[in-house]
Amino acid sequence: MHILTILVAILAILLPKPLSKGSEMIVRHKAYTLSYNKSRNTPNWVAWTLTANHTDGPVPRASKFLADPLIPRAYRVEYYDYKxxxxxxxxMCPAADNKWNAQAMKECFYMSNMCPQDPALNSGSWASLEKACRQWAKTEGKIYIVCGPVYKNRKHERIGVSHVVEVPDGFFKAVLSLRKGHEKAIAFYYANNSKKQPYRHACTAVDNIEALTGLDLFADLDDKLEARLERRCNINDWK
Structure with missing residues (x-):
């Protein structure tokens, strides 16, 4: 295996390549890193590593959404902006992935980790994929996840009380395993609506999500490995 790939495999989080255009502010928290878009007041992406040991834990789910203190005040979305x-x-980084640590749980409720999401999607198809990712982390030992909103080339609905927040057209999630000899990647796209969208139907290649969003999601991988993994989409690889 290429030496860069070996080094990447031991990194805490794999981050997408910096944006070539558009608003980007990188914010690092205990369990995840995000790229914040100050024009839309949502993340461009959120990235984290989910290990088998972090798929559960003793910390109860937080009950309070909080403004992110690391975001400049002018762009610091408050919980009531969605009211x-x-x-x-x-x-984006789910609460159930952060039960292993109290600080991680608190920070995953920062509004910088949130997007306006259809309620049925949030509690249904999106939640089902989150649960599947936790199972894959147990099977693989460790997975790398990047997810975020998708904004297509049109005007978007806006919400907000003190801050304007743009409503995404959809959401993506990309998942990577670097388990030696079993390296693989897969991605998913969900429209931001109430239709049932099973993850087995929502799956696609990472290459397709990158074409849709303009992001380079796993940029630090060895180029040959990246090309091989990101063009493949087979949900059966993730049983």
Missing amino acids: ESGYDRGH
Whole structure:
């Protein structure tokens, strides 16, 4: 295996390549790193590593959404900015991935980790994929995850009380395993609506998500390995 790939495999988090255009502020928390978009007041992406040991834990789910103290005040979305919008405060890095540590749980409820998400999607198809990822982390030992909103080339609905927050058209999630001899990647796209979207139907290649978003999601991988993994989409690889 290429030496860079070996080094990447031991890193805590694999981050996408910096944006070539658009608003980006990198914010690091205990369990995840995000790229914050100050024009939309949502993340461009959120990235974290999920290990088998972090798929459960003793910390109860937090009950309070908080403004992220690391975001400049002018762009610091508050919990009430989503009030009466019809949208959930949809976690990108989910609460159930952070039960292993109290600080991690608190920080995953920062509003910088949220996007306006259809309630049925949030509690249904999106939650089902989150649960599947935790099972894959147990099987693989460790997985790398990047997810975020998708904004297509049109005007978007806006919500907010003190801050304007743009509503995404959809959401992506990309998952990577570097388990030696079993390296693999897969991605998913969900429209931001109430239709049932089983993850087996939502799956696609990482290459397709990168074409849709303009992001380079696993940029630090060896180029040959990246090309091989990111063009493949087979949900059966993840049983």
